[in-house]
Amino acid sequence: MTAATPGTPGDPAPDLDELLELALEAARRAGALLKDGRPADLAVAATKSSPIDVVTEMDIAAEKLITGLLAERRPADGILGEEGADTPGTSGVRWVVDPLDGTVNYLYGLPSWGVSIAAEYRGETVVGVVAAPMRGETYHAVRGGGAWTGGARLSCRSAAPLDQALVATGFAYVQTRRAHQAEVARQIVPQVRDIRRGGSAALDLCDVAAGRLDAYYERGLNPWDLAAGDLIAREAGALTGGRPGQRASGELVVAGSPAVFASLQPLLDAAGAWHD
Structure with a gap:
C-alpha cells in the first residue's frame, strides 16, 4: 500500500465541504452505474483471493468512473482503490475507494452492497461517504461534524448489556x-x-x-x-x-x-x- 504523499507545511488545508461534495457526487454516479447498469448475465472478470471472491465487470467499471472523476477535479490528490488504483499525489489528500463493497451480494442480486469513498488528509480520514443504492440511502460524515443520512443526524444505539x-x-x-x-x-x-x-x-x-x-x-x-x-x-x-x-x-x-x-x-x- 502506498501512503499519501504529504503536502508541504505551507500548503493550505483542504476545504472539507468541497471534498464531501465531490465524494457524494462520485458515489452517486457510481451507485447509479451499478444499479442501473447491472447486466442480467453478469460475468466474472477475474478472481481475488479465491474463486469465491469475485471481481465483476461492474466493480471495475465503477472504480474507473470514480477515479476518473477524482483525477479530473483534483489531479494533485492521491488515490487508493480496491481494484488497483494507487497513485501517491502531492496535495496531502488521498482518496480511499471501494467501488463496490459487497461484491458477492451484488453478483447474486442481494441488496446489501454499497459504494464507499473516504478522503484522508495527511493520514487522517476527514470525509466518508457510503452510498447504498438499493436502500435508497447515502451515509456521510466530516470529521467533527457528525454523521448523517439525508438530512437526519445519525446516532448509535444507547447503552445495552x-x-x-x-x-x-x-x-x-x-x-x-x-x-x-x-x-x-x-x-x-x-x-x-x-x-x-x-x-x-x-x-x-x-x-x-x-x-x-x-x-x-x-x-x-x-x-x-x-x-x-x-x-x-x-x-x-x-x-x-x-x-x-x-x-x-x-x-x-x-x-x-x-x-x-x-x-x-x-x-x-x-x-x-x-x-x-
Whole structure:
C-alpha cells in the first residue's frame, strides 16, 4: 500500500465541504452505474483471493468512473482503490475507494452492497461517504461534524448489556481463515442477543452508526473496506478500534456503542479474533 504523499507545511488545508461534495457526487454516479447498469448475465472478470471472491465487470467499471472523476477535479490528490488504483499525489489528500463493497451480494442480486469513498488528509480520514443504492440511502460524515443520512443526524444505539446486543460480523473468502472465524463466532454467540452476517463491511459500520446494530467486528479488512464507514460510525458516537489500545486495522476491526464496545472488545481479544 502506498501512503499519501504529504503536502508541504505551507500548503493550505483542504476545504472539507468541497471534498464531501465531490465524494457524494462520485458515489452517486457510481451507485447509479451499478444499479442501473447491472447486466442480467453478469460475468466474472477475474478472481481475488479465491474463486469465491469475485471481481465483476461492474466493480471495475465503477472504480474507473470514480477515479476518473477524482483525477479530473483534483489531479494533485492521491488515490487508493480496491481494484488497483494507487497513485501517491502531492496535495496531502488521498482518496480511499471501494467501488463496490459487497461484491458477492451484488453478483447474486442481494441488496446489501454499497459504494464507499473516504478522503484522508495527511493520514487522517476527514470525509466518508457510503452510498447504498438499493436502500435508497447515502451515509456521510466530516470529521467533527457528525454523521448523517439525508438530512437526519445519525446516532448509535444507547447503552445495552452485551447479552442484549445485536452484533454483526464477516468472514473471509480464504477457507483457513474462515474456519477460525467460525470458531470465534461460536464463542461469541452465547454471550450476545444474536449474530448477523450482512456481507458488506461498509454497510455494517453504517448500520452501527444508524442504531440498526449494537456492534460489528471483523478480521482481514482492507483500508478501502473500512475507511469511510469507520469515520461515519465514530461521528455517530460509536467507538471503533482493533485489539485493546489499538486502532482499527486489517488485524481486527471492532465498532459499537460505547458500552457494548467495552464489553465485546476484550471477549474478541481473548477468543483470538485478531489472528488466524
